[in-house]
Amino acid sequence: MNLCWLTESVMELLLPILLGFLACLVGGLYLLGVFRQRRPGEPPLDKGLIPWLGHVLEFRRNTLKFLERMEKKHGDIFTVQLGGFYITFLQDPFSFGGFVKESRDKLDFRKVALHLVHRVFGYKAVEGERRIHEMSNNKHLKGEGLQELTQSFMSNLQNMMLHNIGSAAEDRTWKEDGLFRYSYNVVFRAGYLALFGNVPPKSEQSEEKAKEKDRAESEALFHEFRKYDQLFPRLAYGVLPPMEKLAAERLKTYFWDVLSILKMKTKDNISGWVWDIQQGKEEMGIDMSMINRNMFMLLSASQGNTGPSSFWLLLFLMKHPEAMKAVKEEVDKVLKESGQEVRPGGPMVNLTPEMLLKTPILDSAVEENLRLTAAPLLTRAVIKDMTFKMADGREYLLRKGDRIAIFPFSSVQHDPEIHPEPHSFKYDRFLNPDGTKKTDFYKAGKKVKYYTMPWGSGVSMCPGRFFATNELKQFVFLMLVYFELELKNPDEKIPEIDLSRYGFGTMQPVRDVQFRYKLRY
Numbered sequence: 001m002n003l004c005w006l007t008e009s010v011m012e013l014l015l016p017i018l019l020g021f022l023a024c025l026v027g028g029l030y031l032l033g034v035f036r037q038r039r040p041g042e043p044p045l046d047k048g049l050i051p052w053l054g055h056v057l058e059f060r061r062n063t064l065k066f067l068e069r070m071e072k073k074h075g076d077i078f079t080v081q082l083g084g085f086y087i088t089f090l091q092d093p094f095s096f097g098g099f100v101k102e103s104r105d106k107l108d109f110r111k112v113a114l115h116l117v118h119r120v121f122g123y124k125a126v127e128g129e130r131r132i133h134e135m136s137n138n139k140h141l142k143g144e145g146l147q148e149l150t151q152s153f154m155s156n157l158q159n160m161m162l163h164n165i166g167s168a169a170e171d172r173t174w175k176e177d178g179l180f181r182y183s184y185n186v187v188f189r190a191g192y193l194a195l196f197g198n199v200p201p202k203s204e205q206s207e208e209k210a211k212e213k214d215r216a217e218s219e220a221l222f223h224e225f226r227k228y229d230q231l232f233p234r235l236a237y238g239v240l241p242p243m244e245k246l247a248a249e250r251l252k253t254y255f256w257d258v259l260s261i262l263k264m265k266t267k268d269n270i271s272g273w274v275w276d277i278q279q280g281k282e283e284m285g286i287d288m289s290m291i292n293r294n295m296f297m298l299l300s301a302s303q304g305n306t307g308p309s310s311f312w313l314l315l316f317l318m319k320h321p322e323a324m325k326a327v328k329e330e331v332d333k334v335l336k337e338s339g340q341e342v343r344p345g346g347p348m349v350n351l352t353p354e355m356l357l358k359t360p361i362l363d364s365a366v367e368e369n370l371r372l373t374a375a376p377l378l379t380r381a382v383i384k385d386m387t388f389k390m391a392d393g394r395e396y397l398l399r400k401g402d403r404i405a406i407f408p409f410s411s412v413q414h415d416p417e418i419h420p421e422p423h424s425f426k427y428d429r430f431l432n433p434d435g436t437k438k439t440d441f442y443k444a445g446k447k448v449k450y451y452t453m454p455w456g457s458g459v460s461m462c463p464g465r466f467f468a469t470n471e472l473k474q475f476v477f478l479m480l481v482y483f484e485l486e487l488k489n490p491d492e493k494i495p496e497i498d499l500s501r502y503g504f505g506t507m508q509p510v511r512d513v514q515f516r517y518k519l520r521y
């Protein structure tokens with residue numbers, strides 16, 4: 001009798017614990033994705049062998065190869081498990097319209113972006129702030145605002161590239177540098193100064209001193225930025241080891257301080273783009289420390305891709321003499337028509353926004369360069385259960401809480417049907433025989449609307465694309481009109497790309513390439 005009572009009491013005590021344990025186990029298995037099955041009407045599901053992680057290791061190792069493998073296995077739409085997320089990849093470019101144009105209440109870009117910017121920049125976005133960005137983007141990264149910014153980039157570029165040219169005999173000797181280091185350094189610093197402002201001169205005589213300070217401060221900033229840049233992909237994936245996590249925290253604090261509102265308000269020539277965003281946020285009552293973090297985001301978005309892109313562009317031109325010849329002839333012609341020339345002791349060449357409109361060959365080379373090296377992953381959160389319609393009429397169910405993504409680098413930019421010999425740099429790929437811009441590209445006999453997407457598309461399309469294009473063109477233009485360039489080893493192969501950066505914009509090389517330059521005249 002007593003024993004029975006004891007057993008009953010123990011059971012009474014244990015049952016809730018057992019049930020709790022069971023619930024945790026089921027919940028845990030659920031989170032690990034063990035119960036997830038493909039439902040009728042959904043795209044093929046591939047969870048991978050490792051619970052919760054799914055395919056994330058292979059995906060991170062080489063996104064391009066992984067997606068090619070999945071496409072071969074499942075076709076042009078499939079869902080894979082990646083670190084706890086279920087992401088549907090859409091590989092059919094004809095169906096991109098449904099991704100790009102779908103309303104925000106079904107497919108939302110913001111949700112994905114907010115998660116990333118919090119992890120990478122420590123920034124928490126505030127309801128209603130997007131309007132401030134949109135207004136500033138429209139006013140300062142297009143039209144007249146863009147012209148002003150382009151002009152400001154030009155004078156800062158001259159300061160970075162040409163400050164030490166004079167009549168010294170040294171100018172006529174070859175200088176050697178790493179092409180990646182040189183291009184990224186110069187374009188980053190000129191872009192940063194154009195957007196975030198210059199050190200103000202204290203008197204007439206000290207203008208040169210102020211320029212010198214601009215060079216020194218921007219050099220220090222670039223140095224720290226490169227450290228952050230190298231941590232970036234692993235920081236974004238949340239896989240930094242503890243020591244590097246500490247280093248990333250230290251770097252974040254450095255940038256929040258250097259780019260802080262207080263420091264910035266001591267500068268001259270702050271761009272309208274940065275100023276309006278900062279003012280708009282102050283007026284909204286957003287905390288100063290958050291605005292400082294936002295400034296770091298703007299620095300990273302605006303400077304993280306343009307420098308690496310300028311490196312690839314110069315390298316491709318140097319490796320392809322026929323392209324170099326065509327671009328050189330074009331820039332020399334535009335310079336001559338503007339009535340300017342490069343001569344010893346003469347005024348610096350000023351490349352105006354009007355001159356930048358007269359370079360179709362360089363435009364095509366820039367576009368081709370981005371096709372080969374810009375590899376963003378475009379992702380949207382699925383906000384509610386929905387049906388996704390493919391261009392050929394197939395329909396697939398997408399689940400609330402999942403994500404959908406496109407990786408145009410593989411699905412269009414390297415598709416041999418759309419771009420024959422997709423791994424080759426063909427400077428005139430985006431030129432019609434009559435010299436106008438080529439926009440007609442075909443797959444299976446049908447015209448492809450999204451034939452290259454270095455800037456993303458739709459709501460999240462890069463607002464800085466016109467400025468970035470101008471920056472690339474200005475940099476190459478000055479390099480070609482002022483300098484003779486050559487690779488230290490003309491037979492050197494184009495370096496492989498660092499695969500860990502797939503998905504984060506412009507790719508970087510695994511190693512630098514040495515080059516030499518000296519004044520042309």
Ligand code: HEM
Nearest residue numbers: 301302305306309374376378454455456460462463464468
């Ligand atoms: C070659 C240079 C550049 C490339 C390849 C590039 C590419 C991109 C891409 C692919 C995205 C969005 C991707 C997505 O949908 O998630 C983006 C976003 C952005 N870019 Fe750029 N970009 C470049 C230069 C610039 C410059 C110079 C600026 C500013 C002056 C800039 C400002 C931004 C901003 C603010 C965003 C975020 C937009 C948003 O939140 O909606 N970018 N960029």
